[in-house]
Amino acid sequence: MGIQGLLPFLKKSSRNIQLSEFRGKVAAVDVYCWLHKGAFSCAEKLVKGEPTDGYIIYVMKQVNLLLSHNIKPILVFDGCHLPAKEVTELKRRENRVKNRRKAKELLREGKIKEARECFQRCVDITSTMAHEVIKACRARNIDTIVAPYEADSQLAFLNINGVADIVITEDSDLILFGCSKIIFKMDSNGCGVLVEKEKLHLSMNVPRDKFDFTKFRNMCILSGCDYLPSLHGIGLVKACRFFIVTSNPDVYTVSLSKVLNFVNM
DNA sequence: ATCTAGTCGTCAT
DNA sequence: CGACTAGAT
Numbered sequence: 001m002g003i004q005g006l007l008p009f010l011k012k013s014s015r016n017i018q019l020s021e022f023r024g025k026v027a028a029v030d031v032y033c034w035l036h037k038g039a040f041s042c043a044e045k046l047v048k049g050e051p052t053d054g055y056i057i058y059v060m061k062q063v064n065l066l067l068s069h070n071i072k073p074i075l076v077f078d079g080c081h082l083p084a085k086e087v088t089e090l091k092r093r094e095n096r097v098k099n100r101r102k103a104k105e106l107l108r109e110g111k112i113k114e115a116r117e118c119f120q121r122c123v124d125i126t127s128t129m130a131h132e133v134i135k136a137c138r139a140r141n142i143d144t145i146v147a148p149y150e151a152d153s154q155l156a157f158l159n160i161n162g163v164a165d166i167v168i169t170e171d172s173d174l175i176l177f178g179c180s181k182i183i184f185k186m187d188s189n190g191c192g193v194l195v196e197k198e199k200l201h202l203s204m205n206v207p208r209d210k211f212d213f214t215k216f217r218n219m220c221i222l223s224g225c226d227y228l229p230s231l232h233g234i235g236l237v238k239a240c241r242f243f244i245v246t247s248n249p250d251v252y253t254v255s256l257s258k259v260l261n262f263v264n265m
Numbered sequence: 266a267t268c269t270a271g272t273c274g275t276c277a278t
Numbered sequence: 279c280g281a282c283t284a285g286a287t
Contacts, residue, residue, distance in 0.1 A: 036275070038275095238267075
């Protein structure tokens, strides 16, 4: 679930853009997002195990959109699952099985439209599908990378080290990973929302020289994240208010009573 | 005003 | 994954 409500919180650090602004740049792409959207168009065939290239067509359409703006794409794929997220993965698998049963049932009853919705809910992006897209890219000389684990950190690495000027994703965690420029909600017209690291202080309501990225990251962690149970009643706004006044930027050594006292709970 | 937990949409005809 | 929202605090 990442950080709840991070993108709306960062409205002052965001602006609408068009891909044409990034002519000549290199973009690292979180392909999982495109794979998932593309799989929607051919969900039933994928679940039934029937051959389809619908998702490949969609990914390549997006790739062509970047190329048409003279942007060089580097497609980053997910590698191994993180052991820390195994529980989440198991729940998702369970959900898929449930929806698959329901889809087949609806199909028998002749409720085609409702069945399709269930099929779309239980699509799984397999490594075989990823490999098909990689082959399609290789045939067209498009760079692809398979990350050791989740693509997030690989995307951030490429951006921080200057290999990629921008990152294209739907995952707000990339902001915490330290990316300088991220495009969210990119549509098929090349419009999207750009979030810049250099503008993060605007959303925290502090002057640029008072902004500390570590504080920002710890503020997000305090508001609640995937990796550990979170404090009830503390969201981004309260976490932000706390970190503006505290001199200690370390979320782990700050005393709990201090936090609770500050937000008067 | 803020937080939580649940539901819905992503494609494309 | 996020967006949106009803409902609780």
